[in-house]
Amino acid sequence: MSEPLIQLQGVSRIYDLGRVQVAALQEVDLTVEPGEFLAIVGPSGSGKSTLMNIVGCLDRPTAGTYTLAGTPVAELNDDGLARLRSRTIGFVFQSYNLLPRTSALENVATPLLYQGLSRKDRLARARAALERLGLGDRVDHVPTELSGGQQQRVAIARALVTEPALLLADEPTGNLDSASGADVMTILRELNAAGRTIVMITHDSDVASSARRQVHVRDGRLVA
Amino acid sequence: MRATELVRLALSRLGSSRLRAALTMLGVIIGVASVVSLVAVGQGATSGITKQLQGLGTNLLTVNPGRATTGFTRGAAGSVTTLTVQDAEAIGGLTGVAAVEPETSTSQLVVAGSQNTTTTIVGTTGGYTTVRNFSLWQGATLNGVAVDAALREAVLGATTADDLGLSASAIGTTIKIGSVPFQVVGILQAKGSTGPLSQDDQILVPYTTVEDHFVPGDTVRSIGISVASADQIDLVKAEITTLLESRHGIPVGGTDDFTIADQSQLLSTVGSVSALLTVLLAGIASISLLVGGIGIMNIMLVSVRERTREIGIRKAIGARGRDILAQFLVEALVLSLLGGLVGIVLGVALSALIGALAGWGFVFNPITPLIAVLFSLAVGIVFGVWPARQAARLDPIVALRYE
Numbered sequence: 227m228s229e230p231l232i233q234l235q236g237v238s239r240i241y242d243l244g245r246v247q248v249a250a251l252q253e254v255d256l257t258v259e260p261g262e263f264l265a266i267v268g269p270s271g272s273g274k275s276t277l278m279n280i281v282g283c284l285d286r287p288t289a290g291t292y293t294l295a296g297t298p299v300a301e302l303n304d305d306g307l308a309r310l311r312s313r314t315i316g317f318v319f320q321s322y323n324l325l326p327r328t329s330a331l332e333n334v335a336t337p338l339l340y341q342g343l344s345r346k347d348r349l350a351r352a353r354a355a356l357e358r359l360g361l362g363d364r365v366d367h368v369p370t371e372l373s374g375g376q377q378q379r380v381a382i383a384r385a386l387v388t389e390p391a392l393l394l395a396d397e398p399t400g401n402l403d404s405a406s407g408a409d410v411m412t413i414l415r416e417l418n419a420a421g422r423t424i425v426m427i428t429h430d431s432d433v434a435s436s437a438r439r440q441v442h443v444r445d446g447r448l449v450a
Numbered sequence: 451m452r453a454t455e456l457v458r459l460a461l462s463r464l465g466s467s468r469l470r471a472a473l474t475m476l477g478v479i480i481g482v483a484s485v486v487s488l489v490a491v492g493q494g495a496t497s498g499i500t501k502q503l504q505g506l507g508t509n510l511l512t513v514n515p516g517r518a519t520t521g522f523t524r525g526a527a528g529s530v531t532t533l534t535v536q537d538a539e540a541i542g543g544l545t546g547v548a549a550v551e552p553e554t555s556t557s558q559l560v561v562a563g564s565q566n567t568t569t570t571i572v573g574t575t576g577g578y579t580t581v582r583n584f585s586l587w588q589g590a591t592l593n594g595v596a597v598d599a600a601l602r603e604a605v606l607g608a609t610t611a612d613d614l615g616l617s618a619s620a621i622g623t624t625i626k627i628g629s630v631p632f633q634v635v636g637i638l639q640a641k642g643s644t645g646p647l648s649q650d651d652q653i654l655v656p657y658t659t660v661e662d663h664f665v666p667g668d669t670v671r672s673i674g675i676s677v678a679s680a681d682q683i684d685l686v687k688a689e690i691t692t693l694l695e696s697r698h699g700i701p702v703g704g705t706d707d708f709t710i711a712d713q714s715q716l717l718s719t720v721g722s723v724s725a726l727l728t729v730l731l732a733g734i735a736s737i738s739l740l741v742g743g744i745g746i747m748n749i750m751l752v753s754v755r756e757r758t759r760e761i762g763i764r765k766a767i768g769a770r771g772r773d774i775l776a777q778f779l780v781e782a783l784v785l786s787l788l789g790g791l792v793g794i795v796l797g798v799a800l801s802a803l804i805g806a807l808a809g810w811g812f813v814f815n816p817i818t819p820l821i822a823v824l825f826s827l828a829v830g831i832v833f834g835v836w837p838a839r840q841a842a843r844l845d846p847i848v849a850l851r852y853e
Contacts, residue, residue, distance in 0.1 A: 326760070
């Protein structure tokens, strides 16, 4: 195999709250190869959200090194992080996080706006991504006109439209009923089967069992 | 991101909350409209007054009696009555003088049939209509024979004729001025000026007749001179000064007992006063533009807070700080610019209406809207930058968690 997609070495994230210092992550080592489907499992307060923020380049480690797709993240400024997110990562959130009052098509096309594509190309690729997820007849609907499962599928389409190396899913089934949740997990498994690297954060061991590998977070440390 | 993308984004955003956008723009609309219309009002008033002044006579010089100085006491203007009919005749012989007319005046009760009015009786010559830029509506003006023979002939101002119920058929009829019968020989065309200084409310009679029946003596109130061409005004002024000084026996360097008023002086004074007025009005109006700008800033700050989550999402999917900054700044700019454009249309319409009502017509100066647009753009930038920076600086993690 080639170089790993994600490589964390001795990563710590310490929040400085003035008098006290809280270590949300301590000395985490984690490697994810291209094509993996990894679940990061842990209860709330375990530090898994902090880990997800660091892996998603929304936050920087206070100690240790993180290399994503060959890029050392610690050396990047805010604009550099934004560019790395834009090129490399597709996010799927628990609460979908679609832009309100904005059609599914515009929502999916938005990441391409920040890559500087023309409007014509953006809309064409967004439409294709929605069709791949079976939402070809919902392109003009705004989020409030869509069910939770449909909204999450729009969010997955938005995450995939840039063809990112990494799909980062944070509790992707957390807000869904079991049928829609199973639906979303099927989609993720299919995407992984097609070669997409997926890192999923969850507290639900049933959901985690869909992944091909699991790591557990407890008190800011990786266990087993 | 390209500018067109940003404008499209801003328009779709503003389109989704039209009422709020309209109310926010209202401040800028009112500000720009008041700047545009008040400046137009100032300029319209200036040109109106200028036109009225020019209507007083072309290349007009007026010689007035000066002040009497007794010891250290200086009297009021006109407190000496040294100007005479003979002075006027002498001025008439100077080169560059097109027409000259002496004026004496008295106020008398005028009766025509059952109508009466009290008005100014101006004793003058036929030169009056030329110098003072009047034209006749009916009949004839005073001729040389009437002046020489002190005939009881009268030329009525338009307002006076109206007050007395006289029209075209009144030519040749008799009216009584201070119980002396006069024959109406002409009626003047109205100049349109109104108020206490109206030039349409007066009666012209030969100055010799005034001397015979009302005010004895050959002193005059003023002498009006029409200069042949504008570039001769200074020359004629110098000629008149030399002539009158020698006639009145005033040594060189002594204090003149007369003053010469020049139309151009008056025009430039009025011009500078009304320019000041225009600047003042614009200054007052721009305060409302400032308030409008603060309104935009307020709404943009509220908007940044409301849309914190949206900002977080955009950042997570690849927007840089400057993309967010540009998005919010362009939104503020679109608001202020749209408001500015609507304000210009409103302001131009308003100034046309005011111009029509006030009677000076519509003065459109393309510079004003241009400045108003630049001003409203500046308002958008100044009051949009701070909210936009707030938005751009948001931490995506915090913003995404924001409810």
